[in-house]
Amino acid sequence: MGMTFAEKALARSAGMKEANSGEIVIARPDITLSHDNSAAIIGLFHKMGGESLFDSQRTVIVLDHASPAPTTQHAENHRQIREFVHEHEIEHFYDVGRGICHQVLVEEGLALPGELVLGADSHTLHAGVMGAFGTGIGRSEMASVWALGELWLRVPESIKIELYGHLRPGVTTKDLALHVIGQLGADGALYQSVEWHGEALHSISIDQRSTLPNMMAEAGAKNSIVIPDEVTLQYLKNRAKRSFEPLLPDPDCGYAQVLRIETDRVEPMLACPHTVDNVKPLSAVRGTQIQQAFLGTCTNGRLEDLAAAAAVLDGRKLAPGVRMIVIPASSTVYLQALQAGILETFVTAGALIQSPGCGPCMGNHLGIPAVGEITISTANRNFRGRMGTKESEIYLASPQVVAASALAGEICDPAEFLS
Amino acid sequence: MSTDLISGRVWKYGDDINTDVIFPGKYTYTVSDPRLMPQHALEDLDPSFASQVEPGDVIVAGRNFGCGSSREQAVTCLKESGVGAILAVSFARIYYRNCLNAALPALISSEAYAVLDKGDRVSIDLESGSLQYEDGQISFKPIPASVRMIFDAGGLIEYTRSRLSAEGA
Numbered sequence: 163m164g165m166t167f168a169e170k171a172l173a174r175s176a177g178m179k180e181a182n183s184g185e186i187v188i189a190r191p192d193i194t195l196s197h198d199n200s201a202a203i204i205g206l207f208h209k210m211g212g213e214s215l216f217d218s219q220r221t222v223i224v225l226d227h228a229s230p231a232p233t234t235q236h237a238e239n240h241r242q243i244r245e246f247v248h249e250h251e252i253e254h255f256y257d258v259g260r261g262i263c264h265q266v267l268v269e270e271g272l273a274l275p276g277e278l279v280l281g282a283d284s285h286t287l288h289a290g291v292m293g294a295f296g297t298g299i300g301r302s303e304m305a306s307v308w309a310l311g312e313l314w315l316r317v318p319e320s321i322k323i324e325l326y327g328h329l330r331p332g333v334t335t336k337d338l339a340l341h342v343i344g345q346l347g348a349d350g351a352l353y354q355s356v357e358w359h360g361e362a363l364h365s366i367s368i369d370q371r372s373t374l375p376n377m378m379a380e381a382g383a384k385n386s387i388v389i390p391d392e393v394t395l396q397y398l399k400n401r402a403k404r405s406f407e408p409l410l411p412d413p414d415c416g417y418a419q420v421l422r423i424e425t426d427r428v429e430p431m432l433a434c435p436h437t438v439d440n441v442k443p444l445s446a447v448r449g450t451q452i453q454q455a456f457l458g459t460c461t462n463g464r465l466e467d468l469a470a471a472a473a474v475l476d477g478r479k480l481a482p483g484v485r486m487i488v489i490p491a492s493s494t495v496y497l498q499a500l501q502a503g504i505l506e507t508f509v510t511a512g513a514l515i516q517s518p519g520c521g522p523c524m525g526n527h528l529g530i531p532a533v534g535e536i537t538i539s540t541a542n543r544n545f546r547g548r549m550g551t552k553e554s555e556i557y558l559a560s561p562q563v564v565a566a567s568a569l570a571g572e573i574c575d576p577a578e579f580l581s
Numbered sequence: 582m583s584t585d586l587i588s589g590r591v592w593k594y595g596d597d598i599n600t601d602v603i604f605p606g607k608y609t610y611t612v613s614d615p616r617l618m619p620q621h622a623l624e625d626l627d628p629s630f631a632s633q634v635e636p637g638d639v640i641v642a643g644r645n646f647g648c649g650s651s652r653e654q655a656v657t658c659l660k661e662s663g664v665g666a667i668l669a670v671s672f673a674r675i676y677y678r679n680c681l682n683a684a685l686p687a688l689i690s691s692e693a694y695a696v697l698d699k700g701d702r703v704s705i706d707l708e709s710g711s712l713q714y715e716d717g718q719i720s721f722k723p724i725p726a727s728v729r730m731i732f733d734a735g736g737l738i739e740y741t742r743s744r745l746s747a748e749g750a
Contacts, residue, residue, distance in 0.1 A: 210741040306741040
């Protein structure tokens with residue numbers, strides 16, 4: 163029997179010819195990724211007796227979680243990280259304002275097909291949009307990887323998602339990801355590798371695809387990959403920092419589960435409070451009042467996301483009493499949106515634009531809801547208390563639905579504004 | 582350090598026990614001394630646990646034990662409470678890693694969940710992968726050899742430190 167992507171990628175990272183699901187391998191990462199939590203990791207690294215990094219060229223640090231620093235404590239963390247970066251000559255360091263670590267890793271050509279990315283962040287699966295094996299690890303583990311350059315990993319079983327047909331107009335990869343999470347449940351892909359296959363993918367841009375592996379963390383997956391194709395290779399041309407060799411699953415490999423999705427039947431979906439697998443179609447939650455709309459995050463803060471929301475907002479004003487916060491996922495996205503006039507559309511509509519980073523996604527700053535308020539967001543998590551207070555609710559949706567809801571003051575179908 | 586033999590009583594819980602009820606989020610930045618963590622262990626799930634747990638006791642649970650946040654305190658508080666092992670039908674991925682990296686045995690067993698009850702006395706042999714209880718014996722997959730090294734060193738921090746000092750020697 164052939165090998166799955168996960169088996170191939172982890173065998174490669176462990177210097178083995180083959181590996182089987184269930185087996186534990188000692189893997190050597192091509193890239194390690196950490197963010198503001200690098201301050202805590204530095205402390206653990208020193209506690210372990212760490213003196214030098216296994217490879218400073220493979221160590222990537224991006225300041226994004228509280229960026230720029232909202233408090234002295236955060237600022238002190240950032241200062242400590244900058245000193246460490248300087249001392250260890252870490253080339254791939256991206257200071258506040260560059261963007262969200264997962265997006266920056268892709269834009270900088272550091273997430274590459276077939277490679278292993280270990281990140282001290284649960285959404286490191288995102289790197290799978292480039293055909294990399296990306297997975298989240300703990301802070302102690304990251305400190306140990308910095309020191310030793312290796313980590314034990316269990317080779318996961320794999321789930322194949324096969325897309326049949328194309329997404330209907332107005333239906334996005336966010337809706338598709340939520341649809342799949344609704345089917346799998348919060349632990350439906352626990353420990354597993356989720357592979358996205360299907361003709362439909364070839365006509366979906368990198369911006370749109372990114373949402374798919376990013377959100378599989380919410381089904382418990384260890385990693386998730388969009389099978390690399392021409393679109394992937396084109397994106398990496400003149401961008402990839404190193405040469406690479408894509409790894410593809412063998413046609414006869416074994417899957418723990420195959421999920422067939424009639425893509426053209428997927429509807430606009432929302433994740434309702436307080437779990438991501440509490441998924442409902444837009445038609446079931448229309449009319450729910452909202453006070454805040456948030457467009458951004460590693461899930462949906464790219465140029466096409468902003469453009470889709472701007473198309474809904476164009477020439478209109480936000481509903482009275484509604485705040486809309488827009489945070490481009492990176493400085494590149496920010497600049498492109500600026501040049502395309504998209505930011506002007508937001509400001510004219512009454513939205514406010516913040517500097518690239520994670521923003522209020524996990525309740526750090528730049529738009530924390532009040533007690534009793536409801537936020538509609540393009541993020542990937544809606545757990546109780548996620549944005550700062552337990553007494554608030556978060557609905558997750560596509561950029562279009564978030565924009566339409568900001569105009570209506572209630573959860574709303576964007577078709578009402580696009581006719 | 583031999584952690585191969587573990588014996589104590591069973592504390593039994595259900596499915597999807599999340600890290601918020603194992604170690605409440607409100608303490609993650611206020612309680613940083615590991616020795617003070619046991620008093621909050623399982624606080625929002627079983628208020629009797631913290632005062633009655635004894636060294637060597639084991640936790641038996643259902644599916645997806647330790648889901649939610651990746652906070653390592655949710656493992657530390659149980660380890661510091663003297664919990665000898667956790668047997669669950671399945672573990673959330675990062676929780677499982679955090680357990681093994683803290684040298685707390687996380688053992689996967691559907692059978693344990695099916696046959697054991699709260700208060701049962703059990704003894705576990707990690708080396709052979711077996712658990713004895715009053716009415717019989719069940720076996721589980723031993724901790725893989727490659728991970729055992731971390732385990733035997735007393736955890737990932739100690740393991741890394743000893744590897745680094747061996748390389749420097």
